Amino acid sequence: MSFCVNCGVRLAPSERQCPLCDVFVNNPLSPWTEPAERPYPKRVETIIKKNVDAKFTVIIISISLIIPAIIPMLTDLFITGGITWSRYVLGALFCLFVFIPLPLMFKRPNKYLFWLLDTLSIAGYVFLIYSSSNSRGWYFSLALPIIVSVALGVLITMIITGSSISSLKKAAAISAIIGLVSVSIDLVINFYLNSASPVHWSVFVVSPLLVFSLIFHVIDRKVKLKEELRKRLFY
Structure with missing residues (x-):
C-alpha cells in the first residue's frame, strides 16, 4: 500500500503515479510492477449520445393523446347522440398538445410565441366551458x-x-x-x-x-x- 507524497491519496497497487497530481510513486518496500489486470480500462471509451428524433417523439405523444380523445367522444356519441360532455375532454387534450408536443416540432421554439399560444389555448378552453354553462x-x-x-x-x-x-x-x-x-x-x-x-x-x-x-x-x-x-x- 502506498500514499502520494504530494496530496496524500491512497494509491492502488496498479498505480505507478498519482492519478490526481501525477507525482510518481517511489516505494522501496513495494516497487511497482506491471499488473496483470488494471482496475479500469487503459482507454476511455467515448459514449456517443444518440440523437432523439423529435418528430418521432411528437408522433408517439400525439397518438397517446388521440386514444383518450376517441374513447370519450365515441362514448358520448353512443349515449347522448352528440358531442356534449366529451368536448371538455377534447379541449383539455388540445391544450395538452399545445403545451408539450407542439414545441417539440421545432428545433428552436420561440418561447414568446408558445407563451402566446399557451395563453390563447387556456383562454379558449375556459371560454368553451363558459359557452356550455348556463351562467x-x-x-x-x-x-x-x-x-x-x-x-x-x-x-x-x-x-x-x-x-x-x-x-x-x-x-x-x-x-x-x-x-x-x-x-x-x-x-x-x-x-x-x-x-x-x-x-x-x-x-x-x-x-x-x-x-x-x-x-x-x-x-x-x-x-x-x-x-x-x-x-x-x-x-
Whole structure:
C-alpha cells in the first residue's frame, strides 16, 4: 500500500503515479510492477449520445393523446347522440398538445410565441366551458382578466430569467411579480363579487414576498454577504 507524497491519496497497487497530481510513486518496500489486470480500462471509451428524433417523439405523444380523445367522444356519441360532455375532454387534450408536443416540432421554439399560444389555448378552453354553462357574465369579468394577469406575470418572469442580471436580482424581481399577480387576482375576484374591500387574502401573500424581494435586493448589494451565500448555496 502506498500514499502520494504530494496530496496524500491512497494509491492502488496498479498505480505507478498519482492519478490526481501525477507525482510518481517511489516505494522501496513495494516497487511497482506491471499488473496483470488494471482496475479500469487503459482507454476511455467515448459514449456517443444518440440523437432523439423529435418528430418521432411528437408522433408517439400525439397518438397517446388521440386514444383518450376517441374513447370519450365515441362514448358520448353512443349515449347522448352528440358531442356534449366529451368536448371538455377534447379541449383539455388540445391544450395538452399545445403545451408539450407542439414545441417539440421545432428545433428552436420561440418561447414568446408558445407563451402566446399557451395563453390563447387556456383562454379558449375556459371560454368553451363558459359557452356550455348556463351562467353568464363570469368569463369576461372574472376568468379572462385572471388569465391575462397570470399570463403577463409569466411573460415578465420569462424576460427577467432570460436577462443577464444576477441571480439574486432575478429572485427579488420574481418574488415581487408573484406578489403583484396575487394582488391583481384578488382585485378581479372582489370586483366581480362587488366586495366592499378591494383586497383580502392577497395581503398575506404579497407581504412576505415583498419582504423576501427586499432581502434579496439588499444581499445582492452587499458583496461580502453575497459571496458568503454563494459559497454555502453553491449558485
